[in-house]
Amino acid sequence: EAGVAQSPRYxxxxxxxxxxFWCNPISGHATLYWYQxxxxxxxxxxxxxxxxxxxxDSQLPKDRFSAERLKGVDSTLKIQPAxxxxxxxxxxASSPNLLAGGPNEQFFGPGTRLTVL
Amino acid sequence: xxxxxxxxxxxxxxxGEDFTTYCNSSTTLSNIQWYKQRxxxxxxxxxxxxxxGEVKKQKRLTFQFGEAKKNSSLHITATQTTDVGTYFCxxxxxxxxxxxxxAGTRLFVKA
Numbered sequence: 001e002a003g004v005a006q007s008p009r010y011x012x013x014x015x016x017x018x019x020x021f022w023c024n025p026i027s028g029h030a031t032l033y034w035y036q037x038x039x040x041x042x043x044x045x046x047x048x049x050x051x052x053x054x055x056x057d058s059q060l061p062k063d064r065f066s067a068e069r070l071k072g073v074d075s076t077l078k079i080q081p082a083x084x085x086x087x088x089x090x091x092x093a094s095s096p097n098l099l100a101g102g103p104n105e106q107f108f109g110p111g112t113r114l115t116v117l
Numbered sequence: 118x119x120x121x122x123x124x125x126x127x128x129x130x131x132x133g134e135d136f137t138t139y140c141n142s143s144t145t146l147s148n149i150q151w152y153k154q155r156x157x158x159x160x161x162x163x164x165x166x167x168x169x170g171e172v173k174k175q176k177r178l179t180f181q182f183g184e185a186k187k188n189s190s191l192h193i194t195a196t197q198t199t200d201v202g203t204y205f206c207x208x209x210x211x212x213x214x215x216x217x218x219x220a221g222t223r224l225f226v227k228a
Contacts, residue, residue: 035218041220041221042123042205042218042219042220042221043160043205043218044218045215045216045217045218048214048215050214055214055215056213056214056215058215091159091160093160104165105150105162105165106150106152106160106162106216107162108159108160108161109159110158110159111159
């Protein structure tokens with residue numbers, strides 16, 4: 001079974017530039033998560049999708065961050081314009097179905113390491 | 118707001134010693150998950166606890182969920198160098214879909 005795919009793996013940009021990250025979850029997984037992980041901290045949930053609908057985006061800085069999952073499969077996360085404090089690893093995760101009960105374990109992708117100069 | 122506090126932040130042990138990390142919530146959890154993240158890697162699911170007082174074991178790892186469902190612990194018996202990494206708890210509360218991660222406990226094992 002293929003895991004969660006993310007690209008790019010690394011990105012270096014200057015502040016005020018824009019950047020986009022892509023995630024392809026495990027086939028059949030209805031729930032998709034984007035996390036921001038700053039060095040030395042735990043993953044912080046930015047946005048959570050159930051199919052193509054947003055379940056939670058309470059911690060997404062909506063003035064600069066946006067995310068979509070138009071067809072309920074893959075997803076993109078965009079930052080525009082980037083700030084120095086956005087330097088972090090952006091992790092995508094998926095789980096089978098948030099609403100179906102059961103363990104709902106999250107499978108994480110390798111992440112995208114973003115450096116903002 | 119909803120959050121999980123995790124202690125200690127770091128733990129250095131000699132190989133063969135035991136290790137425990139603790140996770141606490143001020144409000145009752147619906148369930149708690151534990152993940153391990155190796156240096157340079159991504160979080161990997163270890164286990165989910167749902168029932169009050171639940172205890173689960175995976176080889177040298179023992180996971181507990183408190184009676185009040187507000188705290189949890191992960192205990193590793195006789196640590197090995199392969200146990201190195203950061204252990205995160207992640208809590209979920211009733212009435213919501215969001216899972217919130219603790220700050221993690223980073224384990225260092227000296228051979």
